[in-house]
Amino acid sequence: MITVKYFASLKEIAKKEEDQFQLGNSASFEQLCQAISQTSPTLGDMVREKKVMVSVNMDVVQPDTIIQDGDEVALLPPFSGGLA
Amino acid sequence: MKWLYCPHSQAALHENTFMSTATESKVRIQREDFVVTDEIEMMKRVSQNIGGIVTFLGTGRELSKGENISKLDFEHYPQMAEKKLEELRVEAIERFKIIDMSIVHRIGEIDIGENIVLIVACGEHRAEAFKACEWAIAELKRTTPIWKRETTSNGxxxxxxTP
Structure with missing residues (x-):
């Protein structure tokens, strides 16, 4: 089971804070996109098209990363911390 | 109930823990306001070799891209945001050879004029402290998973x- 967290604008698209998917011991990014598309095809496409960053276990990763069972994945829209 | 990762104490702090005054933790994300002078005094106690302290204070601005803002709301990725701030702090100390640095960032609703973020860079001399502080705020905005929502008259x- 992997957990996928959604933040900020992506949480509003997903209409939820997180999902849990059963993807087996190791899964490709495309498998992850397909799972996310079950919640929102728009979000799945955004990940495929690299419009959002993806972190695995709190480190930003590249699209060739293999997702392991138990991983915490997060979809991260562009950051905007700091001052106004 | 939410818990905050606290790299320095290696302990989880309850999000609602009252931290409006400086604590010993040098990287914090909190809802409560902070007192700038308390944060500086905490850092002055780190070393008697500190000869220059540079601070950056980010505050809520009313006008953004021509729109009047009535309120700001900051969201973060708990644990990852604290982890990134701590990595940033450690790199700033090593890269600019400063003595120490602290970073405080607020989350939740913030009114115009209120404090948002504070960086305190302490060096033996001013030059490295200025450089470290400027680098740190730019790096914070680039690498730390914190997001801002602005409430304007158009929604x-x-x-x-952010620039």
């Missing part, structure tokens, strides 16, 4: 990036 909007 709420998530800000995709």
């Amino acid at each position: 709420d909007v998530w800000v995709s990036a």
Whole structure:
């Protein structure tokens, strides 16, 4: 089971804070996109098209990363911390 | 109930823990306001070799891209945001050879004029402290998973990036 967290604008698209998917011991990014598309095809496409960053276990990763069972994945829209 | 990762104490702090005055933790994300002078005094106690302290204070601005903002709301990725701030702090100390640095960032609703973020860079001399502070705020905005939503007369909007 992997957990996928959604933040900020992506949480509003997903209409939820997180999902849990059963993807087996190791899964490709495309498998992850397909799972996310079950919640929102728009979000799945955004990940495929690299419009959002993806972190695995709190480190930003590249699209060739293999997702392991138990991983915490997060979809991260562009950051905007700091001052106004 | 939410818990905050606290790299320095290696302990989880309850999000609602009252931290409006400086604590020993040098990287914090909190809802409560902070007192700038308390944060500076905490850092002055780190070393008697500190000869220059540079601070950056980010505050809520009323006008953004021509729109009047009535309120700001900051969201973060708990644990990852604290982890990134701590990595940033350690790199700033090593890269600019400063003595120490602290970073405090607020989350939740913030009114115009209120404090948002504070960086305190302490060096033996001013030059490295200035450089470290400027680098740290730019790096914070680039690498730390914190997001801002602005409430304007035209509705709420998530800000995709800030200059």
